[in-house]
Amino acid sequence: xxxxxxxxxxxxxxxxxxxxxxxxxxxxxxxxxxxxxxxxxxxxxxxxxxxxxxxxxxxxxxxxxxxxxxxxxxxxxxxxxxxxxxxxxxxxxxxxxxxxxxxxxxxxxxxxxxxxxxxxxxxxxxxxxxxxxxxxxxxxxxxxxxxxxxxxxxxxxxxxxxxxxxxxxxxxxxxxxxxxxxxxxxxxxxxxxxxxxxxxxxxxxxxxxxxxxxxxxxxxxxxxxxxxxxxxxxxxxxxxxxxxxxxxxxxxxxxxxxxxxxxxxxxxxxxxxxxxxxxxxxxxxxxxxxxxxxxxxxxxxxxxxxxxxxxxxxxxxxxxxxxxxxxxxxxxxxxxxxxxxxxxxxxxxxxxxxxxxxxxxxxxxxxxxxxxxxxxxxxxxxxxxxxxxxxxxxxxxxxxxxxxxxxxxxxxxxxxxxx
Amino acid sequence: xxxxxxxxxxxxxxxxxxxxxxxxxxxxxxxxxxxxxxxxxxxxxxxxxxxxxxxxxxxxxxxxxxxxxxxxxxxxxxxxxxxxxxxxxxxxxxxxxxxxxxxxxxxxxxxxxxxxxxxxxxxxxxxxxxxxxxxxxxxxxxxxxxxxxxxxxxxxxxxxxxxxxxxxxxxxxxxxxxxxxxxxxxxxxxxxxxxxxxxxxxxxxxxxxxxxxxxxxxxxxxxxxxxxxxxxxxxxxxxxxxxxxxxxxxxxxxxxxxxxxxxxxxxxxxxxxxxxxxxxxxxxxxxxxxxxxxxxx
Numbered sequence: 001x002x003x004x005x006x007x008x009x010x011x012x013x014x015x016x017x018x019x020x021x022x023x024x025x026x027x028x029x030x031x032x033x034x035x036x037x038x039x040x041x042x043x044x045x046x047x048x049x050x051x052x053x054x055x056x057x058x059x060x061x062x063x064x065x066x067x068x069x070x071x072x073x074x075x076x077x078x079x080x081x082x083x084x085x086x087x088x089x090x091x092x093x094x095x096x097x098x099x100x101x102x103x104x105x106x107x108x109x110x111x112x113x114x115x116x117x118x119x120x121x122x123x124x125x126x127x128x129x130x131x132x133x134x135x136x137x138x139x140x141x142x143x144x145x146x147x148x149x150x151x152x153x154x155x156x157x158x159x160x161x162x163x164x165x166x167x168x169x170x171x172x173x174x175x176x177x178x179x180x181x182x183x184x185x186x187x188x189x190x191x192x193x194x195x196x197x198x199x200x201x202x203x204x205x206x207x208x209x210x211x212x213x214x215x216x217x218x219x220x221x222x223x224x225x226x227x228x229x230x231x232x233x234x235x236x237x238x239x240x241x242x243x244x245x246x247x248x249x250x251x252x253x254x255x256x257x258x259x260x261x262x263x264x265x266x267x268x269x270x271x272x273x274x275x276x277x278x279x280x281x282x283x284x285x286x287x288x289x290x291x292x293x294x295x296x297x298x299x300x301x302x303x304x305x306x307x308x309x310x311x312x313x314x315x316x317x318x319x320x321x322x323x324x325x326x327x328x329x330x331x332x333x334x335x336x337x338x339x340x341x342x343x344x345x346x347x348x349x350x351x352x353x354x355x356x357x358x359x360x361x362x363x364x365x366x367x368x369x370x371x372x373x374x375x376x377x378x379x380x381x382x383x384x385x386x387x388x389x390x391x392x393x394x395x396x397x398x399x400x401x402x403x404x405x406x407x408x409x410x411x412x413x414x415x416x417x418x419x
Numbered sequence: 420x421x422x423x424x425x426x427x428x429x430x431x432x433x434x435x436x437x438x439x440x441x442x443x444x445x446x447x448x449x450x451x452x453x454x455x456x457x458x459x460x461x462x463x464x465x466x467x468x469x470x471x472x473x474x475x476x477x478x479x480x481x482x483x484x485x486x487x488x489x490x491x492x493x494x495x496x497x498x499x500x501x502x503x504x505x506x507x508x509x510x511x512x513x514x515x516x517x518x519x520x521x522x523x524x525x526x527x528x529x530x531x532x533x534x535x536x537x538x539x540x541x542x543x544x545x546x547x548x549x550x551x552x553x554x555x556x557x558x559x560x561x562x563x564x565x566x567x568x569x570x571x572x573x574x575x576x577x578x579x580x581x582x583x584x585x586x587x588x589x590x591x592x593x594x595x596x597x598x599x600x601x602x603x604x605x606x607x608x609x610x611x612x613x614x615x616x617x618x619x620x621x622x623x624x625x626x627x628x629x630x631x632x633x634x635x636x637x638x639x640x641x642x643x644x645x646x647x648x649x650x651x652x653x654x655x656x657x658x659x660x661x662x663x664x665x666x667x668x669x670x671x672x673x674x675x676x677x678x679x680x681x682x683x684x685x686x687x688x689x690x691x692x693x694x695x696x697x698x699x700x701x702x703x704x705x706x707x708x709x710x711x712x713x714x715x716x
Contacts, residue, residue: 014518021512022529028587029533031555032544044553047561229440236437242430248438255449257701259647261670262690265677266455267448269466289444320433349537351650352670356678367539371654374543382547389540396535400528407535408527411591412598 032393036170036386037162039136041068043383052162057133057155066149069131069156076126078150079103084118090148092126126150138165163383170387174373176206176361206361208391211369218283218365219347225287226294226343227336233290234298235324239310249299256292264356271357278359283350287343294339301335302328338410341403348396366392453694459687466683477688487689489664490672496578497668498645501585502638509589510634513596514626527594534590542654545584546571549655571655574663581651581666592637599633600626628713635708642700646693649674669693 031050035043038052055066076092081103097104103120106113131153135146168185175181180188183205191205236242237249271282305328313323329336354368364372370388377385400407435442460477462470481487512530516523533541548555549570557567568576603626611621627634649670652660658675660667673693677686 014515014520018515018520018526021515022526025533025587025590026529027555028541028544028548029536031548032540035547044550046553047558048553048555229444232437233441236434240430240434240437242427242434244431245434248442251445252441255445257643257697258449258453258694259643259697261647261649261673262456262694263449263452265459265683265687265690266452268678269455269683270447270452272466286444286448288440289448290441291444295441320437324437345535349539351537351539352674355653356674367537370543371539374654375657385543386547389543392537392540396537397532400532400535404528408531408594411594 029393032386033390035383036390037164037166038383039163040381040383051160053158054136054161054163055133056157056159057149057151059149064147065136066133066156067136069133069153071153072126072128072130072132072150074128076128076150077122078124078126079120079122081105081118081120084116086118090123091120092132092150098122124150129153131156138163138169166383166387167391170384170391171208173377173381173384174208174211174369174388180205180207204362206364208366208369208388210362211364211366214280214363215348215365215367218280219344221284222287222347223340223343225284225289226291227340229288229290230294230339231298231329231332231336232324233295234302235328237295238299238302239305239307239323239328240320252292252295256296260352264352268356277357278363280358280363282357283347283353283365294343297339298332298335301332305331334406334409337403337406338413341399341406342410345396345399456687456690459684460691462684462687464684464687465681467681470684473684477685478692480685481688481692486664486667486672490660490667490669493578493660493665493667494646494648494669497582497585497648498642500579500582501589501645501648502641504582504586505589505592505641506634506638508586509592510596512590512593513600514622516593516597517600527597530593531590534588536588538650539654541584541588542651545580545587545651546655549580571666572662574665577656577662577665581648581655584651585645585648589641592641595633595637596630599630603629631708631712635704635712639701639704642704643697646670646697646700 034050034052038049039054042049042053055068057064057066072092075095077095077098079091079093079098080089081087081091084105085107086105091103093103098120101119101121102117104115104117106115108114129152130150133149133151133156135148137144137146172181172185172188175188180191183191188205188207189209237245237252267282268277271277274281276282276285309327309331310323313327318326349367350365351367351371354365355371358364358368361369361372370392373388374385459470461472461474462477463473464470516526516530520526536544549557551557551567551569551572554570556570560567570576570580607625607629608621611625616624647670648668652666652668652671653674656662656666658671658679660671669689670693673686673689676682676689
């Protein structure tokens with residue numbers, strides 16, 4: 001039965017713009033995740049292909065991934081000379097150059113062309129309609145020689161198959177030194193130590209794991225610092241009556257308008273004098289001294305807790321800190337989790353401060369490591385860039401689905417999120 | 420009397436103790452740098468050598484610096500574009516979602532998730548999307564029979580490209596507006612309906628005035644953050660703000676001057692000008708809000 005109330009009735013017309021807009025909004029992320037599992041040669045195709053596809057052939061019952069097929073064009077012969085400069089190699093030659101087990105081979109030495117005949121064995125006649133495919137490897141750092149096959153076009157199949165190996169490949173790509181990139185992945189990850197565990201170890205390898213560890217360290221310490229300091233200050237500004245409290249609160253509100261770029265030059269000087277440039281300290285130590293926005297948010301929440309609770313505790317002989325710790329904090333879990341979540345998110349996403357304060361690759365956060373890789377190799381290796389970006393994005397998506405309520409509540413009540 | 424005195428003394432001591440971390444933080448990480456920035460702005464300062472006082476020369480040089488004006492113009496363009504388009508899109512989305520739509524949670528997630536993305540990752544993603552030949556955007560336009568521009572490589576289209584990316588991330592404002600809309604009492608709509616108000620009349624005379632404080636708050640915040648835009652331009656177009664410095668944003672310019680050229684005094688002058696601009700914008704928004712924002716409920 002149709003709802004007669006025009007205020008609560010949904011017109012089906014609403015769905016059309018919503019479906020169009022939600023498609024537009026979700027396409028970029030979808031594109032990121034789909035490109036991240038495409039083989040290199042599929043990336044940049046015109047028109048773009050959404051799903052990852054790979055070419056396969058079957059050789060002696062074994063399924064082999066291969067590069068896109070290339071048509072041979074004219075009839076050729078595949079021969080292996082048993083003597084001469086190309087001894088033992090598989091060569092694709094014109095039929096006219098091979099007669100009765102003898103290959104006519106032209107080799108250029110400096111500006112002279114030497115023509116000579118060598119004994120050679122015919123392996124396969126290759127008609128012009130055949131295609132050439134090479135064995136496909138994920139890693140460009142592999143030492144294994146790619147096999148080459150010439151076969152009927154119909155023998156090459158194309159199947160939908162995500163290249164999950166792009167993720168380990170992206171981890172390899174983010175590795176700081178070229179020498180380390182050639183290591184096997186397992187060894188690479190095992191050797192990638194975190195800077196604070198191996199002080200002074202010059203042989204350590206800096207990979208994605210190092211960046212992840214740095215990012216997590218900064219994020220977790222920032223959460224601890226912000227929660228402890230901002231809640232203390234918010235308590236002092238809301239539940240203890242003292243002269244000067246309202247002045248301090250007004251100053252706190254006013255400082256919310258001072259943007260970081262205004263302060264970054266003198267802050268650089270401060271941290272330089274402390275000897276903190278090039279370490280992670282500038283990113284988390286300040287959080288232990290409170291932040292205006294979080295103090296404001298927690299203060300507003302603390303004000304809603306009835307003062308009778310504190311009064312009763314005070315009569316029972318509780319100290320101010322005990323009231324804070326045993327009564328106010330446990331009641332403020334929703335506000336504290338909003339603060340924790342946003343602090344974690346902004347530490348994870350932060351870019352400008354790490355860019356300025358971190359100078360050594362072993363202290364880079366993920367965002368900075370990704371940008372450094374992008375600035376060196378951007379514009380070509382899009383599949384790896386997307387895989388690396390996905391590694392930065394996926395934890396946030398997972399976090400969102402676990403803490404969806406806190407996110408939405410936090411943003412609805414504070415009017416901002418993670419900015 | 421003495422009891423009350425000792426209580427107030429204890430409160431004062433406790434209050435100061437609880438606020439101690441912030442008093443230190445405020446001084447060391449905010450007030451000192453802000454004053455230091457002002458002092459440096461009157462100096463020739465390169466971090467490596469002690470600052471040399473030169474009076475207001477940095478500010479006079481700024482007024483004659485074409486890059487300063489260029490970056491200011493670019494930033495104003497970006498802030499105005501991203502704030503107005505962002506407001507339009509996020510408010511429309513909130514209105515659409517507020518019409519008791521089914522699968523609200525799914526839609527909200529789709530619109531909200533992009534705003535959580537790390538800027539580094541979304542910048543790299545949009546560089547790929549804006550790729551002139553094989554990018555998704557131009558492919559989509561080609562399907563509609565439009566041959567798209569080179570976006571980030573085109574001095575005219577690079578700024579709009581960054582604005583569009585910002586609108587994609589405006590989903591958090593939508594969540595705020597949606598929460599505001601859900602707080603509007605239904606009785607107001609019922610009264611408007613009885614008076615024979617149509618959809619647009621209800622929108623203009625009930626909905627917008629009722630959520631105007633939320634709109635005001637959000638517009639001010641996004642203006643302030645719009646003037647601080649840095650990462651997108653730094654990653655997508657490099658620190659020079661290519662092409663033709665069309666994406667040289669204010670903070671990008673400040674970063675170049677301070678941390679690439681090591682002209683920290685000049686950078687501090689730029690920082691103070693930015694601070695004053697943000698103060699003026701907030702003040703102007705507050706003045707405007709007194710005329711247009713409805714606070715009584």
